[in-house]
Amino acid sequence: MKLTLKIWRQSGPEDRGGVVTYPIDGVSEDMSFLEMLDVLNEGLIAEGEEPVAFDSDCREGICGMCGVMINGEAHGPERTTTCQLHMRSFRDGDEIVIEPWRADAFPVIKDLCVDRGAFDRIIQAGGYISANTGSAPDAHATPVPKENADRAFMAAECIGCGACVAACPNASGMLFMGSKITHLGEFPQGQPERDARVMSMTAQHDLEGFGGCTNLGECSRACPKGIPLNVISQMNGDLLRAQRHQA
Amino acid sequence: MRTAVRGRARQVSDGGVRPSSTVLTVATSTIAGRQRPKTGSILLKTVMAVTGLIFVGFILAHMYGNLMIFAGREAFNEYAHHLRELGSPMLPEGGFLWIMRITLLVSLVLHAASAFALWARAGKARTVRYVQRKGQWATFVKRSMRWGGAALLIFVVFHILHFTTNTIQIGGNYDNPADRLLNSFGVWWAVLIYLFAVACLGMHLLHGIWSAGMTLGLNTSLDAAERLRLTAILVAVVVVVGFALPPLAIFLGLIP
DSSP: OOEEEEEEEOSSTTSOOEEEEEEEOOOOTTSBHHHHHHHHHHHHHHTTOOOOOOOOSSSSSSSOOOOOEETTEETOSSSSOGGGOBGGGSOTTOEEEEEOOOBTTBOEEETTEEOOHHHHHHHHTTOSOOOOOSSOOOTTSSOOOHHHHHHHHHHHTOOOOOHHHHHOTTOOOHHHHHHHHHHHHTSGGGSTTHHHHHHHHHHHHHHTTOOOOOOOOHHHHHOTTOOOTHHHHHHHHHHHHHHHHHO | OOOOBOOOSOBOOOOOOOOOSSOOOOOOSOOTTOOOOSSOHHHHHHHHHHHHHHHHHHHHHHHHHHHGGGGOHHHHHHHHHHHHHTTTTTSOTTHHHHHHHHHHHHHHHHHHHHHHHHHHHHHHHOOSOOSOOOOOHHHHHHHHHHHHHHHHHHHHHHHIIIIISOOSOOSSOOSSHHHHHHHHTTSHHHHHHHHHHHHHHHHHHHHHHHHHHHHTTOOOSHHHHHHHHHHHHHHHHHHHHHHHHHHHHHHTTOOO
16 A cells, blocks of 8 residues: 655654655555554664654553544544554545644654643643452452443443543543543442542643533544443533532 | 556646655654643533533523413413513512523623634644545535524524614614514514524524434444434424514514
């Protein structure tokens, strides 16, 4: 396959950046999108140029590290992570525009890498269960009903890649946050901190400079794990309840 | 496998500061220069949801009143007169109307103020735009909510000047409510203005009712989401048809 790549190059956070065009040849349709970028980088290094910086880790769609905007869609045309997107989703001669996630809460570090520390700080604000880490508890000491366990697992699929923020017309991080709040809220162990969790996480979200949710659903459509919008509604309901309890 | 990479064809960057290739900024725990907004965005959305639902209730009652014109001039005038006496003798003449007006005005101010605040925040959340963005239905809906909402705000002012204060008189004789209605909608451009406003209202309700349900925590499962969507569609269709019928019927001369 022969492709024309239009890649966002930005040497650092202070650089204004811009799009650079790279023609590339010899791409196999069995390559993953990241392997295609590896091939590009090998060529750039051979020519003594700076390789394109992009994030990746597990390359099996479970870590949430990779993620770029491909032709205006988060993680590209398929509903999966960038590492699990294959070049067979494109046609010979295609022009592919590759950009980093765009949100002021996710500043660009370099080229296609963004700083998603805002997500870490939202988790630090309350996305956990304070547990005694002594000896292992007995299995089934705290029973969890099947429906709750299923919903918790569904929400726990979130890998924190940030595609929701990237796809959102308001650059809101609510699908991510809603997933975490729904996940922990389904467990008996999550109940003691439930009110405090939703209040401090949503406050941290606004502090980070994410936009508000307008319930449009682009996040859910872009989510490689297909997390439904109802986690956001769950979070909204939890916040209302927490404020009632506090009043 | 033969790979050839022909170097950069064009650098659009203006240069700027170019630090060394090592990444200097990794995740930090400090956010410089940012302050937590006084009112959380979800709280603002809650205000919009509650005030929006007050409007939905009012709109449905208003639509019912408009449809009285199909029962004839007499019935319509009687209905209009009865609105002034509603709650009498517990309330003074027009008392109920003023309670409604104040409630609606407060709701309108809260709804619009929250909307503009959220609009501004969303603008600040992505100051560098995408080079390429796939055409999204969501972007259209977002714009229809914001610009359509602004259009409705202007329409409300026009509507009050037209049918409440009678400052704007269209089509002649304005002696009683039925005459005002029948004469106004004999004029084609008045019909167009109202139909456009009704279309904006329909779009606003279609997303607004769904969004209010989401904000108030009603979408708790995939089935609930489906119910919420159907409710929004149903209300929007009923409102559009219910509001479009009187002006259209009058313009086509179906009401004597």
